[in-house]
Amino acid sequence: MQINLLREGRYKQRFLPHKFILVMKITTFILLACFMQVTAKVTAQISISERNVPISSVLARIQQQSGYNLFYEDTKIKDVKINVNFNNIPLIEALERVLKNQALAYELVDKTIVIKTKEPSLLDKAGVILNSVQDLFQRIDVSGTVYDEKGLPLPGATVKVKGLRTSVVTDKDGKFYLPGVDDKAMLVVSYVGYADEEVAAKAEVSVSLEQKSDELQEVVVAYGKQEQRAITGAVTVVKKEQIESSPYLSVDKSLQTVVPGLLVTQGTGQPGGGTGNFVLRGISTGGSVLNGATPRNPLFVIDGVPVQQDPAQATTSQVAFSNPMAQLNPADIESVSVLKDASAIALYGSKASNGVILVTTKRGKAGMTTVNLRHQTDIAGRLAGTMKPLNQQQYMELLFETYKNTDAVRWTDAAIIADLAAKFPHKNDASGIVAFYDTPDWIGELYNKNAVTSINNLSFSGGSEKSNFYLNLEYANQNGIEKKSGYDRKSIRFNYENKPSEWFRIGLNTTLSYNVQNYGGGLGEESAARISPLNAIRDSNGDYIYHYTWGMSNSESTEPTGMGTLSANPVVAANLDIHKNISYRGLSNLIAEIKFLRNFSFATNLGVNFMLTETKDKHHPALAWSSYPVGSGSFIGNDLRTANLISTNSLRYGISREKHHMDLMLAHEAQVLSSDFKFIQIKDFGNNPLLEDPRYQAGTVESAYGQTQKQTLLSYFGQANYAYLNRYFLTGSIRTDGSSLFGDNKRFGTHWSAGTAWLVSSEQFFKSFVGTLNYLKLRGSIGSAGNSSAIDFNGRYDVLVLGNYAGQPTVSPNDLAPGNPDIQWEKTFSWNLGVELRLFKDRLSITGDFYRKKTNELIASVGLPLGTGFRELRDNIGTLENKGIELTVAFDLIRTKKFGWNLNSIWSTNKNVLLNSYLPLERSVFSSRQIANGIGKNYNSFYMPTWAGVNPDNGKPQWLDKDGRTTSKYSEAKEDFVGKPQPDGFGSLVNTLRYRSFELSATLYYQYAFKIYNQNASALLNDGVQPYINQGTGALDRWQKPGDIASNPRRLLFGRDGTTSDDSTRPSTRYLFDGDFLRLSNVLLTYTFERELISRFHLNGLRLFVQGNNLKTWTKYKGNDPENASSEGMGRSLYPLSRSFSFGMNVNF
Amino acid sequence: MVVLMLLLSCTKNFLDVDNNAALFRQNYVKDLKSLKEFLNGIYSKNAEFLEFYTSSAYPEIVSDNLKPADLSGRLANHYLWNQSASPEESERPAGSVGNRTMNGFWLSGYRLIRACDFVIEEIGKYRNENPVLADEMVGQAYAMRAYLHFKMVNIFAQTYTFTSDGSHPGIPYIMTSDISKSYSRQSVAEVYEFMITDIKAALQLLPITTTDTRFMNRLAAQALLSRIYLFKEDYAKAREVALEVTAKVPLLSISKGYPNDLFKLKNDGNTETLFQISPIPAFAIFLGRYLGTQAFVGTSDLASILREDPNDIRSSWISQSGTKWIISKFPAGAAPEIVPALSPSTASYYIPALRTSELYLNIAESAMKLGDENMARAYLNSVRKRANPNAREINESGIALMDLIVRERRKELCIEGLRMGDLQRWKLGVQRGDTADDAAKNLPFGSDKSIAPIPPQDVTTMGIPQNMGY
Secondary structure, X not given: OHHHHHHHHHHHHHHHHHHHHHHHHHHHXXXXXXXXXXXXXXXXXXXXXXXXXXXXXXXXXXXXXXXXXXXXXXXXXXXXXXXXXXXXXXXXXXXXHHOOOOOEEEEEEOOEEEEEEOOOOHHHHHHHHHHHHOHHHOEEEEEEEEEOOOOOEOOOOEEEEOOOOOEEEOOOOOEEEEEEEEOOOEEEEEEOOXXXXXXXXXXXXXXXXXXXXXXXXXXXXXXXXXXXXXXXXXXXXXXXHHHOXXXXXXXXXXXXXXXXXXXXXXOOXXXXXXXXXXXXXXOOOOOOOHHHOOOOOOEEEEOOEEEOOOOOOOOOOOOOOOOHHHHOOHHHEEEEEEEOOHHHHOOOOOOHHHOEEEEEEOOOOOEEEEEEEEEEEEEEEEOOOOOOEOOHHHHHHHHHHHHHHHOOOOOOHHHHHHHHHHHOOEEEOOOOOEEEOOOOOHHHXXXXXXXXXXXXXXXXXXXXXXXXXXXXXXXXXXXXXXXOEEEEEEEEEEEEEEEEEOOEEEEEEEEEEEEEEEEHHHOHHHHHHHOOOOOOOEOOOOOEOOEEOOOOOOOOOOOOOOOOOOEEOHHHHHHHOEEEEEEEEEEEEEEEEEEEOOOEEEEEEEEEEEEEEEEEEEEOOOOOEOOEOOOOOEEEEEEEEEEEEEEEEEEEEEEEEOOEEEEEEEEEEEEEEEEEEEEEEEEOOOOOOOOOOHHHOOOEEEEEEEEEEEEEEEEEEEEEEEEEOOOEEEEEEEEEEEEOOOOXXXXXXXXXXXXXXXXXXXXXXXXXXXXXXXXXXXXXXXEEEEEOOOOOOOOOOOEEEEEEEOOEEEEEEOOOOOOOOOOOOEEEEEEEEEEEXXXXXXXXXXXXXXXXXXXXXXXXXEEOOHHHOOOEEEEEEEEEEEEEEEEEEEEEEEEOOOEEEEXXXXXXXXXXXXXXXXXXXXXXXXXXXXXXXXXXXXOOEEEXXXXXXXXXXXXXXXXXXXXOOEEOOHHHEOEEEEEOOOOOEEEEEEEEEEEOOEXXXXXXXXXXXXXXXXXXXXXXXXXXXXXXXXXXXXXXXXXXXXXXXXXXXXXXXXXXXXXXXXXXXXXXXXXXXXXXXXXXXXXXEEEEOOHXXXXXXXXXXXXXXXXXXXXEEEEOOOOOOOOOEOOOOEEOOOOOOEEEEEEEEEEEO | OHHHHHHHHOOHHHHOOOOOOOOEHHHHOOOHHHHHHHHHHHHHHHHHHHOOHHHHHHHHHOOOOEEEOOOOOOOHHHHOOOOOOOOOOOOOOOOOOOOOOOHHHHHHHHHHHHHHHHHHHHHHHHHHHXXXXXXXXXXXXXXXXXXXXXXHHHHHOOOHHHOOOOOOEOOOOOOOOOOOOOOOOOEHHHHHHHHHHHHHHHHHHOOOOOOOXXXXXHHHHHHHHHHHHHHOOOXXXXXXXXXXXXXXXXXXXXXXXXXXXXXXXXXXXXXOEEEEEOOOOOOOOOHHHHOOOOOEEEOHHHHHHHOOOOOOHHHHHEEEEOOEXXXXXXXXXXXXXXXXXXXXXXXXOOEEEEEHHHHHHHHHHHHHHOOOHHHHHHXXXXXXXXXXXXXXXXXXXXXXXXXXHHHHHHHHHOOOOOHHHHHHHOOOOXXXXXXXXXXXXXXXXXXXXXXXXXOHHHHHHOOOOOOOOO
16 A cells, blocks of 8 residues: 555656646746856756666665665665666656666655565556456557767657657657557657657667758748748748857847848947948838938848837947847847748838848757857957058158148248147157157057957756747847947846647747947047047156147148147047947747637737837046037937837638648738937036936036837738649738828838749659759749838928017928828839759759849938928839849768868849939938939949049149049039949858868858948048148158159148149049958857767767957958948948957857 | 737727827918918028028128128138039028038028918918908918018029010029929019019008018018019109108108117107018027128228218218228117027117118119109108218219219118119129229129029929029
8 A cells, every 4th residue: 555655656756747847947947047046956866877787886876866865675676787878867767767677666755765676556457457458558668769860869859659649858868758658659759850750669769860851941931930842932041050159249240141132231340339231132212321220121020029220329420339139139049031022021011121031039949958058258359441540750741741832931841840839739858849749559549459258148948848948148248449338238038938738829038138338439440540640648747638639620720820629539538438328128029829620720929129228428528529618528318218019910721631731821910119219418517537427417408309209000911822732832922001100091002922932853754853953943923012111200291390480489391301291102022033953962052043123112312402492302202123143052062971061152143223213313411422313323322523633743633524524623523423332242152161070161251343432531631631630651642743643632731722722632533442342251160079078077068169250351442441331332430340259168058 | 808909909090190299280280370370480480591691691792792701701602703503401591611502592582482382372271260360461471472582583593684674584483382393493574573463462461550560561562562663673663662651651860769770679660660570589690790700891892981971870880990891780789679688689680671761762763763853862862861961962963863872772771681682783793892802803794603503403303494604
């Protein structure tokens, strides 16, 4: 009786605690999350790995490790030798396995293990009787191991008894144990990404699963998943391995080299900063990119929730300092699907015509809990550009020449020295003669040589057949190469899914992050390049010089006798000023799904995207800034809150009948996008350098304003997928979107798509080719998608400004843009043809896509004729076309067990043309003035006079006039389209070598056939227009005397000869350069430890890597860095990119 | 349940977001009261942009009354007749250094014109609320539309008499608020016809009595009509209309406050100002502020004329400071009603846009041209003797009399924005004795550079012809 009780206890311990332990685990992880305290040994875990050991010694080890007492009678045990390989398994399981083939049983009594002779229970006895009656019902206990195709154990695989509900999941050693299985039963072993395998039940089984070939892999697509082979559209899938060691904090930057058709230009090197270009298959909207706005970007959808990318903070540098994508931890990403053509994107409304990037975050896998620790340390330094500043001697040489060219009589050496002494800090030497300070090391003072970044992720994941979870804690700290700049992110993600029954599933994906960005004002590089080498950082006492009156600012007087402009020493400013963005980000969605009536399912998804960014921008009162004199100071507090809600409800119907397979979906989606913005500027606050927020103090409010916005979107859509013989595929979709941004009549836009694919290689007639060409798929799609992101919430209204006249209230139209009630959706119509083929047993795979997209009703801000009373209007102005080719070639040159060599090449080309527009030539008011749009030209092209060199006779600048002759009068120079900022093509080449456990890969990235207007060059090659700021070494090649062939004109003080200006630095192709570049963007060496080697340290996986980023650049660009450019191709001294070296490790246990 | 609620909440109303994040015309201007505020906005923006100091200075700078204190300052290119077509878009005309156009005047002028159009178009909707007020409002809108076009046609087109029948290019006369409609340049004659039609329409609607001279009114509209006829050389009508007004509003005498009270708001009836532009709170941008050494100084030409009779009260309008002539015609602190007080006080005064003295001079000139020299002398003497009661009684005739009329008009109306228009009208060109720069001495009548270029935006996108020489 007692035995029976004990045996019941044993069963309890085996089955009931399963849930209990899981609950315990989750509780533990929540506790971990809350307190970050690791608690050792929640339950007794046993690890023994030995061969040919007597049972008695195994039991002894178990006793030792568990801390339990052990009690048994020696005589009862046949001390046979067994093999054991226990790796952190629960005590109970260990005992089960040891005693498996013994006539022994165990009991746990308090803290004691009692081993006894097995006595059949009543049930067993009954079973024996039954078994003896009928052998068919003989039951066996099955234990086994599941391996992957490389022969490594596969944890988390599901083992199911065919036809029954019984199933278990393999542990982290790939092992499973299924007791009491009918010995005639079949076991089905399955695992995500692997083909199912069936085996007959027996006491010991070993199952090897084969990975599904690519075409059978499931890919995340719009509102669901599909097998790769059934996809009719152009979709690029990026796996986490392709981006996980990237040194960038945001996923957008990490996608640069891996997605054909996606043009990414890094833009700024500011940690957590925005991109220059982030455009998929060419510009397909006329939305303004002013202040780093992102209407051209593809739509990011993370776990079903669209996320904004517009910067939280307006910026004047054209590339945003702040990038909301940097608030989301890339380490949480499981996969990224980039949807490019109509068939894939027609299902997303408001911003889909730019393409859609679907991000899926990690999920726990059924099986044992895995703990993963990932660490990466980067050491970064400034990536020096091609422009070098003059040293003091060269600077003086040019300056003296400038003076003398202007007026040799007035400007004697003594007069020049006296003038410079009045303008620049200096000391007198012993004899009282003016002596200037040595050239300071501006670069050294403004930049960190070794800026350290540390990225740490600790994740816990696991689950069972019923539920799974993934919990990740992250701390990333990036120090910028500009002093006092950096990014610091703490994030947590918790993804949980539960399936209480076969027909119901509920899940929550949520992440929270806290981000602090120091952006250092963004002027470091520009200051360093321009500042006169006469301006010393410190005086002879070693004290900082706080201000300079000349030789720094770009708004200096244009008279030598003028006052100059008081500009702060950037080193002092870096120490005293505060430029900080603090962001709180939350992204969460709840999914519930029910299945009913066999073929139906209904899913609801409720998502929230929340961001609060608080900007604190303080210019210290000790320093003059802009129009604020010393003593005033300026503090700008700038809070932006955005909260977007999305609710999606979908009804699906799926049916399979032998050769036919069909899925239908009907759905409804509603979104509310709201934002609230508050701005305050204060001056005259205290001098305390630590004061981060003087709003509490009694400063003077200089200005204060705010704005609330709200937009609603409502959509209905449907999708149908049909497959015949798994060889012919058809898809179709239709979607209607309404947006509150549009007037009543233009509110809704309807879009549709159709796609088809043919798996040629599955045809009978193709069988003879399969030896060489083992896979061939042709696909095509057509359809349209809409875009409302190019207009803002005021779009259809005339904004009035309040006033007062003669004591009476007045309202008047504002001066910018009139409302446009008739504005309607941008519509992008596209078609895509694709071919996928694989040859020589998958050794060579080629994917090619050809596409054409036409954007009708292009929305753009166009300059109006001023007789309208307004300067610009946002309107549907015309039609834009993009067409291009994308090609991906992957080649396994060598593929042996020991050695591998793989080449992977991506190449994309895109041609963009403005087909028609109601304005033949349009220059937006707000864009860079060097950019214009013309029919038949690339949308956004450079438009300026053509530089015709320097006149050798008189050193004057020359341009081409309307007849193609040279002229030295800028007013006669003819403006023309002279190039474009978007490259013709770009791509990457990744070379991967594998030797045993080592893997070495090198990534080359290139862009070609585009131009960059170097805005900074007009200052750094200014011919004396701004005589006192420093020049690039290129300025040395200047005209000095008649007959000189020089690239730069004569130097004149303020560019003036008497009262006439040479105008040599006015915009022209003089400062327009080819931007083509080739960059060795990444070299990565990884070492993955053999499992056997590390298992004794209780590790499941260990990977170490070292990498270098931006190691070498070859470019035609004469400027800082070809990627330091805005999406309009304006090259400036933005925050430089960095070259970095990383070390990292990834541990699983 | 939740799902059902979500579905129900997403009816069509879901997309009707009340956008009250800003003041929108579509939501705000919905009755007579708000339309009145919109009409008032025309005056307010007129004061802010078209009487911005560079706008006010322009006709005096391109002629011979003012010059930039510094040739690297504002309006320097205009002074040097160095304007050029460029897409500059500053809201405030020539509001930045180096600007070479009057695009800002065109931009702001047309926006105000379209605001007048909007009032004229919309008034029918709300007339029932108060027909008397509605008629006055639309009358003001018609007269303001003519007033604004008159200012612009003199900046962007050659004077009426440039061709015998005024058939040369004028400016677009815009009579719709719909910006999607295309427009073209009317001839100068057509522009004048439209202006006259608008004023006649206004006169049908505006009340007989003037209650507030800070707003357009019947007498002011008539004064404007007289000016338009004079520019058109329709002397009989110019005199006829002027006489009607002067019968009601006589010259302001010194004893009643001339000249300083011209620039004040007077409710006692003792004023000759028919329409005056009030400064608006917080915008200290009237020209008076910039007539020290800051931006613009008087020319020695103007000084010699104003100071030829030391007993003439107007001789104190200009005084020498070093090598510069400082104009002090506009009294400081003359608009104490404006709260908060304008700072500096030199910007605090009312700009007289139309006043009786001009009408007296219109009558004198018209009478002279019509052969009635007695009448011409009488009206000229009134203006002269008002400023100096001991001034000589003039008895000249013929060309000598005309010269005196020209001289008196320059003296009385200097820095009030009429100088360039008058010189053009008289086909005199600009002759400056004040400058050493040869290029800035003489601008012959009809020169291309005597008018401003049309903004290139309008030339390229609306296809209207550019002025000759640009």
